[in-house]
Amino acid sequence: MFIKKNAEKWERYQKQPAPSPDETAERFITLIDDLSYAKTFYPKSKLTRWINGLAASIYQHIYQNKRQKLSRVFDFWKYELPLLFGKYHRLFLFSAIVFIFFVTIGVYSSKSNPDFIRSILSDQYVEMTEDNIAKGDPFGVYKDENPFNMFVRIAFNNIRVAFLTFLGGLTLGVVTFKLLWSNGLMLGSFQYLFFSHGLGIKSILVVWIHGVIEISAIIIAATAGFILANGILFPGTYTRMESFRRHARNAAKVMIALVPFFIAAAFLESYVTHLMSQTFDNKQNTGLPVWASVSILALSLLLITWYFIFWPIQLKKKGILMNNNGIVNRALNTHD
Numbered sequence: 364m365f366i367k368k369n370a371e372k373w374e375r376y377q378k379q380p381a382p383s384p385d386e387t388a389e390r391f392i393t394l395i396d397d398l399s400y401a402k403t404f405y406p407k408s409k410l411t412r413w414i415n416g417l418a419a420s421i422y423q424h425i426y427q428n429k430r431q432k433l434s435r436v437f438d439f440w441k442y443e444l445p446l447l448f449g450k451y452h453r454l455f456l457f458s459a460i461v462f463i464f465f466v467t468i469g470v471y472s473s474k475s476n477p478d479f480i481r482s483i484l485s486d487q488y489v490e491m492t493e494d495n496i497a498k499g500d501p502f503g504v505y506k507d508e509n510p511f512n513m514f515v516r517i518a519f520n521n522i523r524v525a526f527l528t529f530l531g532g533l534t535l536g537v538v539t540f541k542l543l544w545s546n547g548l549m550l551g552s553f554q555y556l557f558f559s560h561g562l563g564i565k566s567i568l569v570v571w572i573h574g575v576i577e578i579s580a581i582i583i584a585a586t587a588g589f590i591l592a593n594g595i596l597f598p599g600t601y602t603r604m605e606s607f608r609r610h611a612r613n614a615a616k617v618m619i620a621l622v623p624f625f626i627a628a629a630f631l632e633s634y635v636t637h638l639m640s641q642t643f644d645n646k647q648n649t650g651l652p653v654w655a656s657v658s659i660l661a662l663s664l665l666l667i668t669w670y671f672i673f674w675p676i677q678l679k680k681k682g683i684l685m686n687n688n689g690i691v692n693r694a695l696n697t698h699d
């Protein structure tokens with residue numbers, strides 16, 4: 364009865380692939396139940412070995428797909444994203460130069476006109492900062508909020524600004540350019556405010572704990588925006604729509620990959636910068652040692668420059684390439 368009832372089902376499982384992952388999982392569970400019954404009542408029969416073989420085949424299929432998915436994720440971070448970003452190193456350099464130029468304008472304008480800082484940072488922020496400096500707690504702003512709430516707020520805001528910078532590419536880069544301008548002026552004014560009070564080095568040790576990753580990610584987001592604009596303005600041999608589609612896909616991959624960097628920057632700002640700010644509080648002076656800040660700064664800078672600049676160059680030198688399906692290939696080396 365058991366064999367008659369299920370023989371047709373087993374033959375179907377053997378000959379017809381499952382149409383969906385859910386169906387595959389359901390078949391596997393059904394076969395495990397059947398195998399348990401067969402082992403009890405037909406322990407030495409060919410039937411038991413047949414069912415066992417079917418279950419093993421499905422298990423191997425599930426396991427292989429799982430390994431392929433894990434391998435795909437690994438390849439994306441190790442090869443695909445760096446190689447993709449390497450194609451746009453010139454746009455990255457352009458974004459960095461433009462941003463640094465705007466920061467320089469912010470510093471120069473703040474030095475030339477003290478009111479400029481207030482117009483960029485707001486009267487409220489400048490007065491609060493100067494009040495904190497007078498109290499001997501120049502970086503007290505980083506201690507005014509619950510660290511976890513601060514983490515959520517900063518992470519959300521950074522990701523929002525980055526995606527606006529990216530989507531600015533749809534305006535042929537005009538909005539991306541404008542956001543680089545506003546952020547550059549803000550950073551230049553902010554740093555000059557502290558340098559003008561003799562706190563320049565201390566501000567670097569505190570603020571740039573998270574600032575290295577945060578500012579680098581903003582520049583990379585701007586690069587993604589210019590990738591979009593480039594796809595619209597310079598289609599090359601493709602139709603404009605096809606060029607846009609290809610560049611949009613590449614830019615989106617860059618943006619998705621930036622999310623963990625923004626989360627890391629928000630964590631550093633909320634928890635580590637928070638602690639480092641106490642180091643220069645004349646009343647508490649209980650924060651992290653200076654060497655910890657220098658170490659974080661150095662490691663953050665090393666991570667960004669290695670992953671987005673040197674690693675793509677190294678992969679290219681090794682002849683490692685990605686095809687359209689995201690598979691890693693090693694190009695033939697004529698010198699071997």
